[in-house]
Amino acid sequence: MTTRLNPYLNFKGNAREAMTFYQSVFAGELTMSTFDDYQATQDPSDAEKIMHGQLETEAGLVLMGADVPTGMKYTEGDNFSVSLSGEDEGELRGYWDKLSGSGSVTVPMERAPWGDSFGMCTDRYGVGWLVNISGS
Template identity: 65%
Template structure:
């Protein structure tokens, strides 16, 4: 297997909900493992938390996530963004519509000065998404 870079998102208690949402956006197969399944926490309150999840979606997309254990500090952050780019206008606009529907649009998806269509939004889980559609007429 070749090396690949995968975004790995951290949540406090809603990784399962977030990953199920992302599966509804991107399709694909979702695998979820809990802390209890791997005896990864002695805290019974963490039994159903997501220890690891991976969404393998069509086109080679992969997204991973987990819940942050109660003993670790967590802050929903804007220090990372996930970027989707390509030339399939319909597919990328479909992703955009779903990701932004219950979130906040910070830059509308429209023609950018460099000629592509570009938009930024923060989804309902606090994750920032950038969408760039190459050569799109906007």
């Protein structure tokens, strides 16, 4: 798998509806997982919210999205970030180090419940980044 760079959209409780809409626009395969699927919440109101949705089209378009869990800031209009994902650990950790080095780390790069290494940061220009390194 090559390294991908794609938009990641955040929603306030309607990610399932939004991602299904985008599937009706672009077609393709849509997969979605809830916070409960990965035991990734302690707040029962977040259990059925979408922790990760991914739409992949035959044309190679990739769009990701998720619901913002209770307690995290959500501002309509700037509810997006950029996702970097792939298998090349050296390449992706290099990007992570450069992006987070002069910015701030939101979620440290570490093993995630789904088995990959994952981290979130905001670069020095205020852009949010999600970096996911596929597990072996």
